[in-house]
Amino acid sequence: MTTISNQRAENIARNINAFDTAYQYGDDMRNVRFFSNLYKKLNKILSTLSNEDKMVIAELCEADQAKYFGLKKEEKTVQVEQTKINNMKTSTSFRKTVMLRAYHIMATTGKEWSVCLKKAWLLFRLNKEMHNGEITFFFEKKDGSLRKAVGTLKMDKIDYEFKTDNQPIVTTFTYFDVEANFFRSFKIENFMMIEPVRSPEVKTNAVLKKTPAKLIRMRRLHLKSA
Numbered sequence: 001m002t003t004i005s006n007q008r009a010e011n012i013a014r015n016i017n018a019f020d021t022a023y024q025y026g027d028d029m030r031n032v033r034f035f036s037n038l039y040k041k042l043n044k045i046l047s048t049l050s051n052e053d054k055m056v057i058a059e060l061c062e063a064d065q066a067k068y069f070g071l072k073k074e075e076k077t078v079q080v081e082q083t084k085i086n087n088m089k090t091s092t093s094f095r096k097t098v099m100l101r102a103y104h105i106m107a108t109t110g111k112e113w114s115v116c117l118k119k120a121w122l123l124f125r126l127n128k129e130m131h132n133g134e135i136t137f138f139f140e141k142k143d144g145s146l147r148k149a150v151g152t153l154k155m156d157k158i159d160y161e162f163k164t165d166n167q168p169i170v171t172t173f174t175y176f177d178v179e180a181n182f183f184r185s186f187k188i189e190n191f192m193m194i195e196p197v198r199s200p201e202v203k204t205n206a207v208l209k210k211t212p213a214k215l216i217r218m219r220r221l222h223l224k225s226a
Contacts, residue, residue, distance in 0.1 A: 004053040013060035015042060018099030020170070021068050028171060034107035042069065062096075098124050100170045101188050108189045123173060123188055130154065134178055136195040139186045146192065149184070151175035 015038065023035035046054060046069060058071035066072070102120035106113055129135050130153040141147050152158070158176045174185040 004049060004056055009053070009056050009060060012042070012045060013057050014099070016057070016061050016065050016069055016071075018096060018103060019065060019068070020100055020103075021065070030107055031104055031171065034103065038103075046071075094124060097170060104171050105189045108187075119188075119191060122194065123191055126173070126191075126194055127153070129194075130175060133157075138192040138195065140190040140192060141186075147186075148195075149175075150178040151184075152178055 019038065019042070020031075020035050023032055046057075049057075054071055058066045061069075061071060098117075098120045101123055102113070102117040105111070105116040105119055109116070126135060126137060130151055133154055134150055134152045134157070136148065136150050138146055138148055153175060157178070171188060172185045173188050173191065174183060176182070177184045
């Protein structure tokens with residue numbers, strides 16, 4: 001008999017889907033410890049559930065992730081997944097990457113989950129926008145100083161053939177530095193922000209704020225009379 005609530009099943013499935021099944025092969029020991037502890041915690045939770053509850057969770061998990069945790073899906077569901085897997089691959093991949101990044105940032109910085117998840121989605125946006133053109137952004141360097149960089153991943157800007165739109169490693173962000181004219185990377189937990197695009201009106205207001213008060217009043221009068 002099923003006793004697990006939909007919300008709890010979704011929470012467990014979300015953690016399973018975001019789990020890095022290859023964590024043991026990584027070089028970052030903090031990352032290894034984090035996923036090792038998460039693996040033990042998830043297995044402990046699953047051991048308290050009935051087979052019916054596990055099946056509910058399995059239906060919400062990706063096939064490979066469910067198999068890793070010993071969860072079995074109904075045969076019919078597995079067959080349906082196989083027919084849809086090619087169409088769903090991209091969507092599943094980027095969502096998993098976002099979750100893995102959020103977990104890594106939380107493990108390395110100790111910040112709240114909501115903060116880490118927000119930064120992970122910003123990194124996804126950065127990667128997506130770089131494939132469309134040049135983007136200015138900021139990240140913290142190893143010495144603690146702030147670096148402003150202009151990067152891109154657009155094909156016509158780089159003499160390099162990408163096999164995928166995904167980043168090669170989850171824990172680092174690789175980009176082509178437009179100013180330096182070669183590839184660079186930074187740790188995702190050191191990412192700060194994307195420089196906001198300023199419209200002409202915003203730029204004008206910024207200039208006015210930096211201008212002496214008397215000149216500001218003269219410009220405002222001129223704008224009103226125009």
